[in-house]
Amino acid sequence: MLGFTTAAYVVAAVLFILSLGGLSGQESAKRAVWYGIVGMGLAVFATLIGPGAGLWWLSILLIPAGGFIGYNLATRVQMTQMPELVAAMHSLVGLAAVFVGFIAHIELGRVLAMDDTAKKALEGFAALLAKKDGVEIGILRVELFLGIFIGAVTFTGSVVAYGKLAGKLTSTATKLPGGHALNAVAAGLSLITLIWYCNTGGFFPLFLMTLAALFIGYHLIMGIGGADMPVVVSMLNSYSGWAAAAIGFSLGNDLLIVVGALVGSSGAILSYIMCKAMNRSFVSVILGGFGGTSGPQMEVEGEQVAIDADGVATALEEADSIVIIPGYGMAVAQAQQNVAELTRRLRARGKTVRFAIHPVAGRLPGHMNVLLAEAKVPYDIVMEMDEINDDFPETDVAIVIGSNDIVNPAAQDDPNSPIAGMPVLECWKAKQVFVSKRGQGTGYSGIENPLFFKENTRMFYGDAKASLDTLLTQIS
Amino acid sequence: MKIGTPKEIFEGEARVAMTPESARQLQKLGYDCAIETGAGAAAGFSDATYVDAGVEIIKTPAALWKSVDIVAKVRQPTTVELKRMTKGKTLISFFNPAGNEEGMELAKSKGANVIAMEMVPRISRAQKMDALSSMANIAGYRAVIEAGNNFGRFFTGQITAAGKVPPAKVLVVGAGVAGLAAVGTSTSLGAITLAFDVRPEVAEQVESMGAEFVYLDFEEEQADGASSGGYASVSSPEFREAQLAKFRELAPEVDIVITTALIPNREAPELWTEDMVASMKPGSVIVDLAAEKGGNCKLTVMDEKIVTDNGVTIIGYTDFPSRMAAQASTLYATNIRHMMTDLTPEKDGQINHDMEDDVIRGATVTFDKEITFPPPPPKIQAIAAKPKETVPELTAEEKRALEVAEFKQQTKNQVTLLAVGAALLLSVGLVAPPSFMQHFIVFVLAVFVGFQVIWNVAHSLHTPLMAVTNAISSIIILGALMQIGSGSFLVILLAALSVFMTGVNIFGGFLVTRRMLAMFQKS
Numbered sequence: 001m002l003g004f005t006t007a008a009y010v011v012a013a014v015l016f017i018l019s020l021g022g023l024s025g026q027e028s029a030k031r032a033v034w035y036g037i038v039g040m041g042l043a044v045f046a047t048l049i050g051p052g053a054g055l056w057w058l059s060i061l062l063i064p065a066g067g068f069i070g071y072n073l074a075t076r077v078q079m080t081q082m083p084e085l086v087a088a089m090h091s092l093v094g095l096a097a098v099f100v101g102f103i104a105h106i107e108l109g110r111v112l113a114m115d116d117t118a119k120k121a122l123e124g125f126a127a128l129l130a131k132k133d134g135v136e137i138g139i140l141r142v143e144l145f146l147g148i149f150i151g152a153v154t155f156t157g158s159v160v161a162y163g164k165l166a167g168k169l170t171s172t173a174t175k176l177p178g179g180h181a182l183n184a185v186a187a188g189l190s191l192i193t194l195i196w197y198c199n200t201g202g203f204f205p206l207f208l209m210t211l212a213a214l215f216i217g218y219h220l221i222m223g224i225g226g227a228d229m230p231v232v233v234s235m236l237n238s239y240s241g242w243a244a245a246a247i248g249f250s251l252g253n254d255l256l257i258v259v260g261a262l263v264g265s266s267g268a269i270l271s272y273i274m275c276k277a278m279n280r281s282f283v284s285v286i287l288g289g290f291g292g293t294s295g296p297q298m299e300v301e302g303e304q305v306a307i308d309a310d311g312v313a314t315a316l317e318e319a320d321s322i323v324i325i326p327g328y329g330m331a332v333a334q335a336q337q338n339v340a341e342l343t344r345r346l347r348a349r350g351k352t353v354r355f356a357i358h359p360v361a362g363r364l365p366g367h368m369n370v371l372l373a374e375a376k377v378p379y380d381i382v383m384e385m386d387e388i389n390d391d392f393p394e395t396d397v398a399i400v401i402g403s404n405d406i407v408n409p410a411a412q413d414d415p416n417s418p419i420a421g422m423p424v425l426e427c428w429k430a431k432q433v434f435v436s437k438r439g440q441g442t443g444y445s446g447i448e449n450p451l452f453f454k455e456n457t458r459m460f461y462g463d464a465k466a467s468l469d470t471l472l473t474q475i476s
Numbered sequence: 477m478k479i480g481t482p483k484e485i486f487e488g489e490a491r492v493a494m495t496p497e498s499a500r501q502l503q504k505l506g507y508d509c510a511i512e513t514g515a516g517a518a519a520g521f522s523d524a525t526y527v528d529a530g531v532e533i534i535k536t537p538a539a540l541w542k543s544v545d546i547v548a549k550v551r552q553p554t555t556v557e558l559k560r561m562t563k564g565k566t567l568i569s570f571f572n573p574a575g576n577e578e579g580m581e582l583a584k585s586k587g588a589n590v591i592a593m594e595m596v597p598r599i600s601r602a603q604k605m606d607a608l609s610s611m612a613n614i615a616g617y618r619a620v621i622e623a624g625n626n627f628g629r630f631f632t633g634q635i636t637a638a639g640k641v642p643p644a645k646v647l648v649v650g651a652g653v654a655g656l657a658a659v660g661t662s663t664s665l666g667a668i669t670l671a672f673d674v675r676p677e678v679a680e681q682v683e684s685m686g687a688e689f690v691y692l693d694f695e696e697e698q699a700d701g702a703s704s705g706g707y708a709s710v711s712s713p714e715f716r717e718a719q720l721a722k723f724r725e726l727a728p729e730v731d732i733v734i735t736t737a738l739i740p741n742r743e744a745p746e747l748w749t750e751d752m753v754a755s756m757k758p759g760s761v762i763v764d765l766a767a768e769k770g771g772n773c774k775l776t777v778m779d780e781k782i783v784t785d786n787g788v789t790i791i792g793y794t795d796f797p798s799r800m801a802a803q804a805s806t807l808y809a810t811n812i813r814h815m816m817t818d819l820t821p822e823k824d825g826q827i828n829h830d831m832e833d834d835v836i837r838g839a840t841v842t843f844d845k846e847i848t849f850p851p852p853p854p855k856i857q858a859i860a861a862k863p864k865e866t867v868p869e870l871t872a873e874e875k876r877a878l879e880v881a882e883f884k885q886q887t888k889n890q891v892t893l894l895a896v897g898a899a900l901l902l903s904v905g906l907v908a909p910p911s912f913m914q915h916f917i918v919f920v921l922a923v924f925v926g927f928q929v930i931w932n933v934a935h936s937l938h939t940p941l942m943a944v945t946n947a948i949s950s951i952i953i954l955g956a957l958m959q960i961g962s963g964s965f966l967v968i969l970l971a972a973l974s975v976f977m978t979g980v981n982i983f984g985g986f987l988v989t990r991r992m993l994a995m996f997q998k999s
Binding site: 013016017019020021023024025026029030032033036037039040043044047048056058059062063064065066067068069070071073074075077079082085086089090092093095096097099100102103104106107110132133135136139233234237240241243244245247248249251252253254255256257258259260261262263264265266267269270273357359366367369370373374376379382384 | 908909911912915916918919922923925926927929930931932933934935936937938939940941942943944945946947948949950951952953954955956957958959960961964966967968970971972973974975976977978979980981982983984985986987988989990991992993994995996
C-alpha cells in the first residue's frame, strides 16, 4: 500500500500545482478549482488507506462533520465578508498545525521511552520515529518546534485579522506599551526555549514557546492598521503554508512539504505584489505604521465643492467615456449592485464604461474584482491600474466610489506625504471627477486628499448606496 | 466721501472718467458724485444726463478739485492739477509712474494717495479694473477701422458682375489684447488675417479668433509670457533676425499691417523696417499702435498720418481710444468703478486703502507721503501654469541599449541568487543526514515551482487565489490523519480536533472559491 500512497501523493501534488497555475485566467480558473478538490480528495483518501492510519472511522466521521459546517459558512457568507472568512479559516489551519506539532512531540516522547523490542512492533509514524538516530531526532525537534511556532503565530494573527476585518476590533494600529520591544522579547524567549527543547525534549519549553508565539501573532497584527490588511491576510496565508511545510518535515510527509511550500511561496509573492503596489517595504508594513516622513505635509488649498444627483446625472448624460474607481467604501455600503446597474444603463446608451482597480483597493488582494464580479460586471471592462492610468486624460467623467488613498495626488506631488511614491490612479486628469463619499473625513491612512479640492472635482456626499439609488432614478 | 471728475485738459482727449451709469453705481457704494461742467460733452454725455443720475455739476476745475475727496480722471495729471491735491485726497488716473518721477514727487509732497490705473496687476481678480486691456481692446478695433478708412478696397473678397475683388490681407504683429481685438475685427470684416507674436503660446488664441498664426522656423526656446506677467519680453538677436526675414517675405503680399508690439517700460522694438515699407504695394496701410513709444516702424510719425513715396499710408495716431470716446469712457468708468468697489469693502462711502491687498498695493504709486513705486511682485503669479516636464522620447538604439542593460542586470541578479542558493543548499547537505536532505530537496523544488506558477496569476484573481491556497493549506489534515490512530487519548483528541477543523477549511475554502469564480463573466 505504501507504493500506492506515494503514487497518489505525486498525482495530488501535480493537481495542486495545476490548480494554482490555472488561476492565470478567469475561464481556466473554474477548471483549476476542480483540480484542487480532486487533489485534496485523493490525498485524504490515500492517507486513510495508507500505512499508519488508524481509527479511520473517526476520521471519516469528523471530516464530513467539519465539512458540513464549512459548507454552511461558505454558502451563507456575503461576498463583502470574504476577507473575514478567509482570515478566520487561516486561524483554523494555524491551530491545526499547533495540535499536529504537539501530537508529534507526544509521539516522539512515547517512542523514545520504549525499548528496542517494543519499537520493532510499531507501525506508521511511530515506526518512522523509532528508526531515527540522534541527529535526526534533533532535526525533528527543530522542525516540529518551527511548525508549532509558525502555526501559533498564524492562529492568533488570523484571529486578530478576522476581528479587525469584521469590525469586532478597532482597525487602527494599537500596540501595547513597549511596542516592538515586546515582540523582540517574545522572539528571544522562543529562541531560548528552542535550545532548551532541543537539549531536554521536555514539554515545558515547548509550551512556553507556544505562549510566546501566540502573543507575537496577536501583538504583531494588532499593530498593523486596517489599510494594510491585504498584506496581512496574504502574509498569514503564507505562514499557514510554511507551518504545513515544517510539520511535513517532522512527519516525513513529502506531500505536506510540497503543498506547504506552494502555499507559502504564493502568499509571499502576493504580499510582495501588495507592498510594491503601495510602494512600501514588507518590513515597514509588518512592523506597522507608515514609514518616516521628512517634513510637514503640503497644505491643501481650496475647498470641496458638493454636487447633487442631478448634476452627476447631467454630466454622465453628456459623457462618452466614463471610468469608475471603486474602493473599500463601496464594499462597506454594499453598493456594488447599484454600481453594476449604473454601468448597465450607461452601457446601454452606448457609452464606454470601465472600471479602474488599484492593486490595494479594498481589504483583500483583488477584493474589488470579486465584488464587481458578484454584481455581474463583465470582467473585460475591469482594468488594472497600469492598463488604464494613461487613459484618464481622454476620460470625460471619473467616478470615485468610496476610495481615497489610492486616488490621492499627494502621492505624486508631495514628497513629504506618508504615501509619497505610492502608485495611484491618476483620475484627476479626467475632465471631471465625482467623488462619492460619506463626509469630509480623511481616508484610512488619515491623510488629507488634495483630489477633493481640485477644480474639476465635485463631491457627491452621502452613503454610496443611497447616493447611487437617487442617481439611478435620474438615469433611465 | 465725494468723488469727482474734472474735464480732461489734454488736447484732443475726449474721454471722461465718470459716466452717468458709473455714477449711479458709485452712489450705491455710498459716495457722492460730482463732475466739472461739460466734462462728458466730448464723449457724448451732457450735463443734463449727469444731473439725472444725481451728479452734482461744478462750474470750475478749481472748485471741483477743492471740494472732492477722490478725483477720477483719464490722462496723466499735469503739474497744475497735482498741485491742487491736498493731504488725504486720492487720485485715480493713468499716471505713467515709470516716466513721471516729478509727478510722483509732487504727489508725495502734497500727501496725496495716487492710484495709477496702468499699474493694476495682471491677475484674474483684477481683470475688471484692467484699464490698459479695455483701452487696448478699443485701440485694436479702431486700428482696423482706421486702416479700412484709408484703404481703397474691400476687406472681403467678392465676385460681382463687375468683376472679381480679392480679399484684403491683414497682418497683425503682436497678439496682445489690442492685437487680438484687431484680429477679431479684421476677420469679421472678411479679410485674410495673419498674426504674429513672439510668445508661441498665444498661437492657440490667435487661431481661435479665426486668423492664421505665422510660425517661424526657429528652434530657440521662447520664454513664455507667464514668467513676465503675461507680457512679451525682449527676444534674442537671432530670433529677431528670423522674425524680420519672415516679415520681409510677407511684406509684398499684405495690404494692411497693424503693429502692436510693445515691451513694458521700453522703447517699442522696430519690426517693420523701411525696406519692408518700400516693398509693399501702393495703397497699403500701416497702423502703428506703438507710435507713442517710438513706433514699430521707424517711418511712423506720432499722432500723424503720412503717405510714403511709394503710396503706403502710415498711421501713427496715439489717441484711438479717445476717437471712440463714448465706448472708451463707458469701459474706463466701469474700470474705475470696480476699483472703487475694491477700495470700499464696506460699501459705506469710505475709502479703505488696504496696502495688504495685491491689486491695490500694486496700483498705488504714492501713499501716505511715501512713493510706493515700483510695487513688490504680486503674491499670486499671473499664470500659474508650470511648463510640463516632457519625458524625452528615446531613440530606438537607446531603447535597445536600455533593454540590453536591463537584461544583463537581470541575468546578474539571477545568477547571484542561484549561486547563493546553491551554496546554502550544499552547506546544508554537508551536515544534514540524508533522510533530511531528501525532504529538503523536495521542499526547495516546491518553493521554486510555487514562485514560477504564482507570478502568472491574474491580478483580478488574487482573492480566489487566497481562498484556494487557504483551502489547500488544510493539507495539514494529513498530519492529523497519520497520527490519529496511534497512542494515548490526548493524541486522539488533538488529532480529532485538527481533522475536524481542517475539514471545515477544506469544504469552506473550495466552495467559496467556486462561488467567487462562478461570478466572473465576460460581457
